[in-house]
Amino acid sequence: MKSDPWGGRQPPAPAQTKPRVWPLAIRPFPAYSPAMTQHERLLIIDFGSQVTQLIARRLRELNVYCEIHPFNKVDDAFLQDFAPKAVIFSGGPSSVFAEGAPMPPASVFDLGVPILGICYGQQVMMHCLGGKVERGHGTAEFGRAFVTPTAAKTKLLDGWFATDREQVWMSHGDHVSKIAPGFEVYGTSPNAPFAITADTKRHFYAVQFHPEVHHTPNGAKFYENFVRIAGFTGDWTMGAYREQAIAAIRAQVGDKRVICGLSGGVDSSVAAVLIHEAIGDQLTCVFVDHGLLRQNEAEEVVKMFRDNYNIPLIHADESELFLGKLDGVSDPETKRKIIGGLFIDVFQKYANQIEGAEFLAQGTLYPDVIESVSFSGGPSVTIKSHHNVGGLPEKMGLKLVEPLRELFKDEVRALGRELGLPPSFIGRHPFPGPGLAIRCPGEITREKLEILKKADAVYIDQIRKHGLYDEIWQAFVAILPVRTVGVMGDGRTYDFACALRAVTSVDGMTADYYPFTHEFLGETATRIINEVQGINRVTYDITSKPPGTIEWE
Numbered sequence: 001m002k003s004d005p006w007g008g009r010q011p012p013a014p015a016q017t018k019p020r021v022w023p024l025a026i027r028p029f030p031a032y033s034p035a036m037t038q039h040e041r042l043l044i045i046d047f048g049s050q051v052t053q054l055i056a057r058r059l060r061e062l063n064v065y066c067e068i069h070p071f072n073k074v075d076d077a078f079l080q081d082f083a084p085k086a087v088i089f090s091g092g093p094s095s096v097f098a099e100g101a102p103m104p105p106a107s108v109f110d111l112g113v114p115i116l117g118i119c120y121g122q123q124v125m126m127h128c129l130g131g132k133v134e135r136g137h138g139t140a141e142f143g144r145a146f147v148t149p150t151a152a153k154t155k156l157l158d159g160w161f162a163t164d165r166e167q168v169w170m171s172h173g174d175h176v177s178k179i180a181p182g183f184e185v186y187g188t189s190p191n192a193p194f195a196i197t198a199d200t201k202r203h204f205y206a207v208q209f210h211p212e213v214h215h216t217p218n219g220a221k222f223y224e225n226f227v228r229i230a231g232f233t234g235d236w237t238m239g240a241y242r243e244q245a246i247a248a249i250r251a252q253v254g255d256k257r258v259i260c261g262l263s264g265g266v267d268s269s270v271a272a273v274l275i276h277e278a279i280g281d282q283l284t285c286v287f288v289d290h291g292l293l294r295q296n297e298a299e300e301v302v303k304m305f306r307d308n309y310n311i312p313l314i315h316a317d318e319s320e321l322f323l324g325k326l327d328g329v330s331d332p333e334t335k336r337k338i339i340g341g342l343f344i345d346v347f348q349k350y351a352n353q354i355e356g357a358e359f360l361a362q363g364t365l366y367p368d369v370i371e372s373v374s375f376s377g378g379p380s381v382t383i384k385s386h387h388n389v390g391g392l393p394e395k396m397g398l399k400l401v402e403p404l405r406e407l408f409k410d411e412v413r414a415l416g417r418e419l420g421l422p423p424s425f426i427g428r429h430p431f432p433g434p435g436l437a438i439r440c441p442g443e444i445t446r447e448k449l450e451i452l453k454k455a456d457a458v459y460i461d462q463i464r465k466h467g468l469y470d471e472i473w474q475a476f477v478a479i480l481p482v483r484t485v486g487v488m489g490d491g492r493t494y495d496f497a498c499a500l501r502a503v504t505s506v507d508g509m510t511a512d513y514y515p516f517t518h519e520f521l522g523e524t525a526t527r528i529i530n531e532v533q534g535i536n537r538v539t540y541d542i543t544s545k546p547p548g549t550i551e552w553e
């Protein structure tokens, strides 16, 4: 319906947030994934930039397989083993002058492959190769800037400078004051005379700005040129991935049995269908219904798996157990811990019934396993204790099958399409493990849950009718722990208030509220109040993340 929901405004730049915490799921990521060795590989050495993941996304969009590894894990042996066809140095918050400043191993420059340095990556490259970096002192640049070309030409800038300047996004305190021998300047900005530099003989490229963020509008072309220079053929496709993942699952599992915790979300559904394609009935799925699912959700999930895939599925209706234990509990962390603990117990109970199960399948994604660079050395603050079935393998002595470990969310959706999952399933908004419990601040009662389910169904129906569902990362209703006075007909009402939430996001780590029209909000409020008994007031939550979180608890 709406071609430009932002009304000309740019969505917010990625904010500085702590990495997402999935305490039970994190395990060390192998140096590289054995299943992927047939692909051409690009190595991203992470120096701690907040936007390193975006580099990987840009490259994956170009069908280039890449992995992010922290600088302190990349040594000579690693480089030999990984055998990259090209290397990218990410940006980072450090200064090359700082004691123990993050550096790549010197041997990276002897690999004979193209290297691209971004922001801090440029400074590191110049520092290592004989150039000079100076501290900010009035030359720091943050935000939008414009680069103009010099007379020199490089293939890296094919398709750039259609006008006399290109918009880029800068974020640097220090700057390069002298380029290393062999380098030339290809672009300058008012505060970065060496905005684009290259040694085209050795194929070393170094830029001060961030081509991976959307505020550098022509950034995708920039990466396309780099991977073309490096000779990538673009062999990373979902079709190829599907075949290799299936072969890898068969090789890993052999004739043993696998159990898979199904939530009905995209990740676990795609993992289950992929594994089923690989090993058929050696897979059994367990769908735990904790009574905190959305309206008709349990029936829809079970039907989808039984009708379309004939996958052996245990539908564990444990709603009485969960709701019983949550009775009278209002503290958000206590709720999460109760649900997380019960989930594991219940899953284990059903898994024990599957004889000979040696493997547990999980829909773990790449963003959950990328090791982030920590400069403070301390653990990140736990904002919310997320849960999944990640604690089970140790408890039950199960080995893990994680076929989506190398994929970003959009790639999981592409794989789901490749596997023929219904579009309605693939496009579903994420739904949290603790379900409606964290959308019901305060005590959870069955009455409140019923009201919440109905209001949520009306809201999502409205969003679908207006053609907005796919533009929104996540939308839901939260029922508030207050009753308010209203008037309906000639009578007084004293019912619950609710909050509508809808956000746009790339990965759930940062988010902005969705700019619905007033007409949409008015119509939706009217429908909810008319159709859902128990609600007499509707509000719209316009908090971004940060400072808010997406869920209410």
Ligand code: XMP
Pocket: 384, 385, 386, 387, 388, 430, 431, 432, 433, 434, 474, 508, 509, 545, 548, 549, 550, 551, 552, 553
């Ligand atoms: P927050 O509320 O932390 O949510 O901004 C970010 C994203 O994570 C989802 N979420 C969870 N997902 N288990 C999950 O599987 C959890 O415990 C959990 N808590 C939040 C949330 O729905 C949003 O997509």
